[in-house]
Structure formats: C-alpha cells, structure tokens
Amino acid sequence: MNDAVLLTSINKKERFIETWQLYILITLLTLLISIAFQKFILTREVYYNLYSSQIEEYRIDDLIKLIEKMQFWGYLATPLFIWLRLAFVSFLIQLPFLIRYIEIPFNEIFRITTFAFLALLAADAVRFFYLLFLPRDQYTAEVLTMIPLSITNLLNKNNYSDTAYLFLERINIFELIWGYIIYRGLYRTGKINKIDSLLVVMEVWAGIIVLTIAFNILLKTL
Incomplete structure (x- = not known):
C-alpha cells in the first residue's frame, strides 16, 4: 500500500503541468491568435480589397458587421469547440485499442492529444x-488560408483538384510534429510497441483527412 502511494506521488511530481492547465493554456492561446487575426489581419481594408470587385460596398459593410457580431459568440464557444475537437481525436485514437482490447485510459490519450494540439496552434501562430x-x-483568399511549411506552398493549385489539394495541404511540418507527439506519447504508455504506435497515428491522421x-x-x- 505504501509503495502504491509512493509511486502515485512520484508520478504526480513528474508532471510539470496538469491536463486541465494545458487545456486552459491552449484555449487562451487560441483566443489570443483569433483576436489578433481579427484585429491585425482581417481588417476592414482587407475585406474591401477581397470583395470590392465581387459585391457592392454597402454589402461589404453588412458582411463586416455580421462577422463582428458573430465573433463574440465564437469567442465564448471556443473552449467548448476545443474540448470537442480534442475529445473526438482522442476517441479516434482510442478506438483501435478498444477493438484490440488494449487498455489505455481515455484521460491519458486526451492528455497526449492536448499536447499534440500545441503543434497545430504553432501553425496558426x-x-x-x-x-x-x-x-x-498581396492578400488573397488562398494566402489567408494557406498552411505554413506545407508541400502545397511549392505547388501550383491550378494543377490539382480541390480534393487532392486539400490532402496535400495536410502534408506539412506541423502535422508531422503533431503525429510525432502522438506517436511518442502512445509508445511511452508502455502498452504498445513503436510500430503499432506509428500505425495508429497514420490511421487516425488518414481518418481525419477523409472526414x-x-x-x-x-x-x-x-
């Protein structure tokens, strides 16, 4: 009994940040990046440059007002959206283990997924x-939605279908880092070997792309 208590105490000391603290950090960073985008990137000038040749000026003003109204509710919903996203990806990761009767607690997978999410936030930053x-x-719709350090930055979009281009966009440095964090985290649980950990990451990554x-x-x- 004392050994079990000691082991639990040691495991807690090894954690430099709790999962709930990491989740709050990610939520705050997401909000910060979103607010910065709205304030410094998606300015009124940019909206006019993008849409002035397509719709009337007064409609652009209406669009800006609508977006500004939706932003507030979007910010409020951000914690929920992030949690749902993390929980969904965690479920996809756990699913192969459930099928194979390998027991890895959901909260442990959720923690791994939360750490990996930092890589995707880095892409936004x-x-x-x-x-x-x-x-x-130089702002265009394509530039505003580009994914940094993606293979598509070296390709001509006109040469590919929308589906193929969407797939190629996901081949980037940040996705690779995300995958490595998941792979490393699963392997360190001690429940599966490196090959199985890699296969799970590839399956989940492919499944997310298909969805x-x-x-x-x-x-x-x-």
Whole structure:
C-alpha cells in the first residue's frame, strides 16, 4: 500500500503541468491568435480589397458587421469547440485499442492529444506572423488560408483538384510534429510497441483527412 502511494506521488511530481492547465493554456492561446487575426489581419481594408470587385460596398459593410457580431459568440464557444475537437481525436485514437482490447485510459490519450494540439496552434501562430509582415495588397483568399511549411506552398493549385489539394495541404511540418507527439506519447504508455504506435497515428491522421474532405464536399453541395 505504501509503495502504491509512493509511486502515485512520484508520478504526480513528474508532471510539470496538469491536463486541465494545458487545456486552459491552449484555449487562451487560441483566443489570443483569433483576436489578433481579427484585429491585425482581417481588417476592414482587407475585406474591401477581397470583395470590392465581387459585391457592392454597402454589402461589404453588412458582411463586416455580421462577422463582428458573430465573433463574440465564437469567442465564448471556443473552449467548448476545443474540448470537442480534442475529445473526438482522442476517441479516434482510442478506438483501435478498444477493438484490440488494449487498455489505455481515455484521460491519458486526451492528455497526449492536448499536447499534440500545441503543434497545430504553432501553425496558426506562424501564419499570423507571416501575414502580419506581408503587404496587404498581396492578400488573397488562398494566402489567408494557406498552411505554413506545407508541400502545397511549392505547388501550383491550378494543377490539382480541390480534393487532392486539400490532402496535400495536410502534408506539412506541423502535422508531422503533431503525429510525432502522438506517436511518442502512445509508445511511452508502455502498452504498445513503436510500430503499432506509428500505425495508429497514420490511421487516425488518414481518418481525419477523409472526414475533412467529406465535410468540404458536403459544404459545396449545400
């Protein structure tokens, strides 16, 4: 009994940050990046440059007002959206283990997934600073949604279908870091070997891409 208490105490000391603290940190960073984008990148000038050739000026003003109203509710919903996203990815990761009767606690997988999310936040931060120092007259819809350090930055989008381009966008440094963190975290649980850990990461990554592509196709049909 004393050994069990001692082991638990040691494990707690090894954690430099608790999962709930990491979740709060991620939520705050997400809000900070979102607010910075709205304030410094998606300015009124940028909206006019993007849409002035497509719609009337008064409609652009209406669009800006609508977006400003939605921002407040978007900020409020950010903690929930992040939690749902982390929980969904954690479930996808745990699913292969459930099928194979390998017991890894959901909260442990959730913690790994939360750490990995920092890599995706880093991508948003890099994109923000890239756009911040880019001349406003070079802003386009494609530039605003680009993924930093992606293979698609070296390709001509016109040469690929939307589905193929969406897939290629996910091949970037930040996704690789995300995958490595998940892989390393799963392997360190001691429940699976390196090969199985890598296979799970690849399966989940591929599954997320398929769902993303399917969702985009669905949106285009509406």
